[in-house]
Amino acid sequence: MSHSPHPDIRGSPWFVESVTELTYHGVDIGLLEGGEDLVELILESTSDSLGLQDDDVLVVSSKVVSLAEERIVDLEGVPVSERAERIADVTGIDPREVELILRESTVLGVIPVAEIAPGRLESYAVSSEAAAEALESLPSLLVTNWNGRLCTNAGIDLSNSPAETATLLPADPNESARQLREEIRERSGTDVAVVIADTEVSHRGGSVDIAIGCAGIDPVDSSFGATDLFGNPKVGGVDLIADELAAGAALLSGQAAERTPVVVVRGLEYEPNGGIETDAELIRSGIWLTFKRTVQVKLAEYVPFRRS
Amino acid sequence: MSHSPHPDIRGSPWFVESVTELTYHGVDIGLLEGGEDLVELILESTSDSLGLQDDDVLVVSSKVVSLAEERIVDLEGVPVSERAERIADVTGIDPREVELILRESTVLGVIPVAEIAPGRLESYAVSSEAAAEALESLPSLLVTNWNGRLCTNAGIDLSNSPAETATLLPADPNESARQLREEIRERSGTDVAVVIADTEVSHRGGSVDIAIGCAGIDPVDSSFGATDLFGNPKVGGVDLIADELAAGAALLSGQAAERTPVVVVRGLEYEPNGGIETDAELIRSGIWLTFKRTVQVKLAEYVPFRRS
Numbered sequence A, B: 001m002s003h004s005p006h007p008d009i010r011g012s013p014w015f016v017e018s019v020t021e022l023t024y025h026g027v028d029i030g031l032l033e034g035g036e037d038l039v040e041l042i043l044e045s046t047s048d049s050l051g052l053q054d055d056d057v058l059v060v061s062s063k064v065v066s067l068a069e070e071r072i073v074d075l076e077g078v079p080v081s082e083r084a085e086r087i088a089d090v091t092g093i094d095p096r097e098v099e100l101i102l103r104e105s106t107v108l109g110v111i112p113v114a115e116i117a118p119g120r121l122e123s124y125a126v127s128s129e130a131a132a133e134a135l136e137s138l139p140s141l142l143v144t145n146w147n148g149r150l151c152t153n154a155g156i157d158l159s160n161s162p163a164e165t166a167t168l169l170p171a172d173p174n175e176s177a178r179q180l181r182e183e184i185r186e187r188s189g190t191d192v193a194v195v196i197a198d199t200e201v202s203h204r205g206g207s208v209d210i211a212i213g214c215a216g217i218d219p220v221d222s223s224f225g226a227t228d229l230f231g232n233p234k235v236g237g238v239d240l241i242a243d244e245l246a247a248g249a250a251l252l253s254g255q256a257a258e259r260t261p262v263v264v265v266r267g268l269e270y271e272p273n274g275g276i277e278t279d280a281e282l283i284r285s286g287i288w289l290t291f292k293r294t295v296q297v298k299l300a301e302y303v304p305f306r307r308s
Helices: A038-047 A062-068 A082-091 A095-104 A128-137 A173-188 A241-253 A280-302 B038-047 B062-068 B082-091 B095-104 B128-137 B173-188 B241-253 B280-302
Strands: A019-027 A057-061 A072-074 A106-111 A141-146 A149-152 A165-167 A193-201 A207-215 A262-266 B019-027 B057-061 B072-074 B106-111 B141-146 B149-152 B165-167 B193-201 B207-215 B262-266
Touching: A019 A038, A019 A241, A019 B241, A038 A057, A038 A062, A038 A173, A038 A262, A057 A062, A057 A173, A057 A241, A062 A165, A062 A173, A062 A193, A082 A095, A082 A106, A082 B280, A095 A141, A095 A165, A106 B280, A141 B280, A149 A193, A173 A193, A173 A207, A193 A241, A207 A241, A207 B241, A241 A262, A241 B019, A241 B207, A241 B241, A280 B082, A280 B106, A280 B141, B019 B038, B019 B241, B038 B057, B038 B062, B038 B173, B038 B262, B057 B062, B057 B173, B057 B241, B062 B165, B062 B173, B062 B193, B082 B095, B082 B106, B095 B141, B095 B165, B149 B193, B173 B193, B173 B207, B193 B241, B207 B241, B241 B262
Parallel strands: A057 A193, B057 B193
Antiparallel strands: A019 A262, A019 B019, A057 A262, A072 A165, A106 A141, A141 A149, A193 A207, B019 B262, B057 B262, B072 B165, B106 B141, B141 B149, B193 B207
16 A cells, blocks of 8 residues: 555645644753853753754743752741641641742642542552652642742742752743843854743643743734634634643653753744733633633523523 | 863763754644545655654644544534523523533533633734634633543534534544554554644633543653652652643644644653543542632631641
8 A cells, every 4th residue: 555645745835845843852951959050051051962043942941940040948947937837737738838838929729639539649650659758748739829820839849959948930930031042142142932831730630831931932822713724713723832832841851851951942933022921810800700600501501591 | 152061071971862852743634524534644644754653653633533533513403402502592602512512511611711801812813803703603611521521612613614513522532542543553564652632721711732532652651759850759740741742732733733733743752551531530529629628728827726
């Protein structure tokens, strides 16, 4: 059986364009301890084998941005308030971590991870002992409003941090991205976009990376109402480009590969402007209206209203 | 200023491995109308310029799987029940679409899209007229439980469908993925993994692609409790690999590029087994426990409990 293309498309201009390509290069920049010159590390690590090019998108893990910006807190020096103690008692989270979360954000709720699916996380674990130990260190996640953004534990992470320290999120991830982009341009003459990515909980129960800041790239495709293949305006076209980049890059930077916290994406066509907007207000109004209309629909489903 | 690597890493085995690479190839398979031989189209469209290789991951849009499987319903032939009429009245969704949604799934709630952020979607639209027209055609989204999976409108989409038809999700996306994988192996001798992707609403207000079925690849990284860079077991490592692949592929298949519904991902190391599990039960128990524990934490935050 032949697998060659139809004669009518082979060699046509349409066929030439039928394969588009996007490449993700994971870059190992070594292990950071805090205060490093991240731009220098990125330029050094990419200069030989890859070389940065104009229009590349750099997806950078928030962890290394935080470390470079020395957003590192010594846990021993954190005085724990009574409020933090009480939340720690109920949730099982390290009281010092709770204290930092309360300083950085507003607590909206708690996801009792260890309690939700007993036995389920073990099936995704390297071993049941390791699962038990990890869950004991962090049995719950606090849902927080951090600078207008919904995230867990205010983005504070004790893993992959030097011993007895916590790493806070970059104070202003859009600004961090802008600075990285500017400095890369100044030092190398290359015009790249930067997306800062952070790992977050998915509603499906695992985690994916999302974008928390960006510069030089519009994080959202503004094609709402664009016509579909059949010429009708459609609900859609608000693709979260920056989130898709973060998720795609996590295939290289995630997993056990925390040493490749920079991923260079080459081949993407994108709009050059924009930063990540906050989402908390949208979510707040969205949840309230969704609740109201859901009650209305569930009533309508079973109780006939009088038609207008 | 030099951008060459440090002398101590240049040429070392560590440096050689410091850049890893993943390539996404978008494949235009042409416009489907229903009942096509999808495997043949994929093999034809990739044979010249790309060629499928063992261990490639094919991310395939659910829409073309549905069309190939002829999951197409003529809207004119759909008799609308009173229940569907009432929900359509309250939500503004086409009664025939509501009827199909009720047949395919259980309605859990409604997101009143047009109402949540007046003016906001317009800023992401190609034009305010197009936005108004799109919102008029679909002012709300029903949140549904479709075969144990949370999704909007039971995954039924009227866009990119032939006129006056609706496209249903593949009846069993894991099985569809398995069949695609099998047939590709039989006809080309190539051993690929298949992920079936669908566009879904993000809690941030836009959309990203997620995986609804897969074959030949474990959709979840089972590294929960793996030690971090500092040797401590960490909460994490349950990366949703298949979702990350779907999101990354959407950069090529999404946007206006509905004609590239197949993306070949090359270079990923993955575990060969697994399918997408349902998430509705996990979410149900998760929401309930999260609500209970949130009340407890909010109480603890402000009212001192007696310590044990």
